[in-house]
Amino acid sequence: MSVICEEWKVSIRRACGALEFDRSTFHYQSRKRDQAGIEARIKAICETRVRYGYRRVHVMLQREGWDINVKRTHRIYNELGLQLRNKTPKRRVKVKLRDDRMPATRPNDVWAMDFVHDQLAAGKKIRVLTVVDTFSRFSPVIDPRFSYRAEDVVATLERICAKVGYPRTIRVDQGSEFVSRDLDLWAYVKGVTLDFSRPGKPTDNAFIEAFNGRFRSECLNTHWFLTLADAREKMEDWLRYYNEDRPHGAIGHKPPITLQNPGGAASPPP
Structure with a gap:
């Protein structure tokens, strides 16, 4: 739309009217939250707890203080392809160890x-x-x-x-x-x-x-x-x-x- 306004030398209002395009749609700013952090945390939980479904993952997130509802947890969980497969052969199961696993340095560590x-x-x-x-x-x-x-x-x-x-x-x-x-x-x-x-x-x-x-x-x-x-x-x-x-x-x-x-x-x- 901005390109059209520049080429035709018209205002946004006239351009939207000519194209029968709603101006509110043109001015709309997405309010979608950045979910890179929550995606990374859900992946980390599922890498170490491979038998956790989205409900248990959601409980873990709540314990850690994440502001997220269960529906959003379920959606992200599915988008990342983390659904449980009950009969997957072991040879096809892959999961990484936690990167922060460090050797013990004292008793009861x-x-x-x-x-x-x-x-x-x-x-x-x-x-x-x-x-x-x-x-x-x-x-x-x-x-x-x-x-x-x-x-x-x-x-x-x-x-x-x-x-x-x-x-x-x-x-x-x-x-x-x-x-x-x-x-x-x-x-x-x-x-x-x-x-x-x-x-x-x-x-x-x-x-x-x-x-x-x-x-x-x-x-x-x-x-x-x-x-x-x-x-x-x-x-x-x-x-x-x-x-x-x-x-x-x-x-x-x-x-x-x-x-x-x-x-x-x-x-x-x-």
Whole structure:
């Protein structure tokens, strides 16, 4: 329209009248907000929490103080092509690790958590929750049960955090117990960040994989467990040895307790 006004040497009013073009449309200024920042944040959330739909993404945005309604979150989520695909083969799932993932610099900075499966002598299966501090290699708990639900994970974490303190971050995989609302709510209330691994990428949580390998070769493969109580007793004995006596090559062949507790005080006898 401006070009026409210049070429014809007429006003905007006459040009709009000649072309039957509404002047309000010509003078309209778009009020659309810049959404580059919110798009980048939604992408970052979905890169680390690959099983989150737009509703959970919206909850995370609200927690962080973003002024956005759920309809806009849904629209941007769809425009970015982030819709969940329930039956996508693992080989086609791609997600980047967070760029700000840094190594731990002190105890309780980063924990790693996972499950190990085994069975009693009679054949009944058990699940063992394992946790390790990635800085000191100290393990605050090994907890065997016949079954584990999300609320059981929260109860175990609350019990051990009362003794050793709360971590800043916990690295976990995409297991149903770890992506649950119960654990997410607990982490939010306690100020703990859940750092999820990529599906099919155990190396994203290498510290707990290495710990579980030692636990299996040195404890699970060397004992018969008659009952759950017997399994718990033997596992606690091994855990005490691992934390307080066993030399760890990654920390200068020292026992983990020397980094977790600079005084190196051993736990009281059972």
